[in-house]
Amino acid sequence: MAATIRVILGQDNASKLTLPTGIPASLEELQGEIQRHFGLTEQVRLQYRDIEFDNEFMNLTCTSEIRDKSTVKVIYLPNIAGTDTGPHHTASLRALEDNSSFSSAADTEILSSPESAASGSSLRSQPWPNIFPIPQFNYEVEVQLQMASHAFQNSGTLLSPSTKLKSDILDGLASEIIKFKVYPSSADFDDVALALIKKHPCLKEQGSVSGYYGWKISLKYKMANYRTRLRNIGCTELSINAMKENRGTTQGPNQVKKPRKAEVTYCPDYPVGETKDSLEEERQALLIEVKKKNSQLIKTKMEKTFSYRRQEILQDMPFITEFGERWPALFSESEVNAEFTRITTVPLLSTFMSRLDRHSAQLMKVFKKKGRTAGRNLGLIMAAMDKDPMVETRRDCFLKALCVNLNESSENFIKEYLDVELATTPMEPMVLELYLVRHEEAEPGEPLADVGVIIEGVGVLRDLKYLANGWAVLLGLIYSLNLNYPKEMKQTFEFIQKVLMGLDGNRLSTKVQVLKNRLQE
Structure with a gap:
């Protein structure tokens, strides 16, 4: 159901924004929609009027806090890079200085965190804009x-x-x-x-x-x-x-080493004041924090050493075993999500799941129209949703059906095992795959015994619970480790990257373009 919100862009500058599919499920999607609609290229944060505090503006942390006809205000964040952030940012600074109505909201602003400051000025904060901002010339x-x-x-x-x-x-x-x-x-x-x-x-x-x-x-x-x-x-x-x-x-x-999957930050320079030696010391200190399981310090040091880690991946192209020993902190669900966001500026898990859910109804219509062998296979996959209506099961089914619809076989990419089989037969080592382990007598809706990722024959992540979760994390690892998509699943990954995630969605292969067109019918 469509929704309309009032967006305050600055002093004496407010506009109406219509959201055809309603309030987005995630804050990142709402923020991205506002930036795209109004052509904002700056880093922003959103605030909303909180009725519990006399309609004062508070930081928006979840889209469930707003509804149709709500008012949202754009807060332009300081530009760490020191570059020109455009007229919107200048206007907002003047508004903060000149209008006392904005002063109360300033108390709720959160300045850039130590983590983001440590990452240095070399990180890009915005993907390629829909409307390119022509600069002010000399x-x-x-x-x-x-x-x-x-x-x-x-x-x-x-x-x-x-x-x-x-x-x-x-x-x-x-x-x-x-x-x-x-x-x-x-x-x-x-x-x-x-x-x-x-x-x-x-x-x-x-x-x-x-x-x-x-x-x-x-x-x-x-x-x-x-x-x-x-x-x-x-x-x-x-x-x-x-x-x-x-x-x-x-x-x-x-x-030539250059972005090939819409990476926004591909190979950043070291943070200002840091050298290879100083960042190597940070990496060694990070290993100690991993043993202590100090999550906050791990997050801080992973942010600070991003450029060092990224250059190592691109220049040295280490084997996964060697890299895993040097950077064990990367191989967790939260850090893969964070690394993907550093590279693309797009949150991984929330975007992946919400976009998959958004397209599910139209995907179902497309799948039902498929005939012959593919149609029968899609019918079998979709039948599993009737037995188990849980959203996690639906996502898993849609991903499997997506492969079939694009005429790709997932047999060599997604390996399924029973827990009793693994007691006697080890997993088959593959270059790049997802594996699922089911309980022999599992009930519908029950999480899988294990979902994990194998790269170069090494199990790098496990306990991901559902296939969709594993697929999203694998996408994050492909970006984080600068890997190619598996050839047998090239079309499926292209759809996920360009249509679901919205990364470089202007150039599509024929099959993916046809599917995208059908989703818009």
Whole structure:
């Protein structure tokens, strides 16, 4: 059922937001919807009016605290990176300074935690925006664009920029692009060039169907040059791709280390003031805290050593046994969730489950239309839900059915065992798999005896209770360890990444695109 909320964006700036599917199940989804709808690129937090405290604004921690016609206020968080956070952030700061009605809410603001501060300024905090924010150019450029805009409005005259003006504009765009991606795709360049001529129509190109094709090509070359400059000053995300050249070996285009699964933070630099040696000391101290099971210190040190751990994965590509000995704290459900969020900015478990639940009704309609052998197999899988209506069982069934619908076999990826069998026959070691262990006489709805993840023949996680939980955690490990998706499940993982999780959802394979279209019918 649709819901409408009032969103306060700043002083004298409030808008209505309609949510077609109602209030989202998770806070992260609501926050993401607000950011997408209003084009916010800053880090934000939400507050709501609490009737128990005379309608004062309080921090929103759960979407169950709001309902249809509620009021939500956006709090713009301090930008640790020290970069320009755009006009929304500037407006919000002025509102905090000038409007006393916001001062009471300021008491409830939580400044950035020690963990986030320790992670350093190299971590990106936002994925690629739906609408690219064209930056404020230098004064000279803005004056010329303003004059050209007046001429365009009065007579429709398009600007033919000089070489220097065009170079300055491209430099400004490249500096903004790098805040989101080092290696933008062709579609990303389209986004930037289109946003440029929409904000400055005088820059539209004559004779071009799109009006921006020349800008797009020029921007590609500018970004290549910009990457070279960053590599020369030691930007880690780029210098890792210079190592093979320095060793005298050839480096083909497929060997370049760059984000391939919509990673927002792929290879961050060390935090300010930290070195490889100091972070190695932190890692050794982390091993001690793991033995003590001090969860709070483990969380803090894992956050601080993220860049060190990430560079080790990308540069050294260690075996899982070796890496597990060095970083045992990573192999827990909570830390996999945290690591995935550091890499993508998207919460793993809450997003995975809520999006799967949201699509379940439409997925059921799609599955029922499937015929022949696939249809019969889907019918058998779906029949299990009639015996056990629990939400966990439904999720497990939908994931299995998803594989069948995409014509992929999960037999070599999901291994099922009975607990009595394992007493005499050990598990078959696989490169990458999920395993399920059932009690021989388990009742419907009863959790599985064990659900775990095997990587390179090593059991890295267990006691995950349900298949859906195991699948989500495995996705997090694939990102955390920079692994490829298993070939036999490539389409299924693409659907989970791009449709369920919303990561790089603009470019889909044919099968996944067809399924996505059917979900929207």
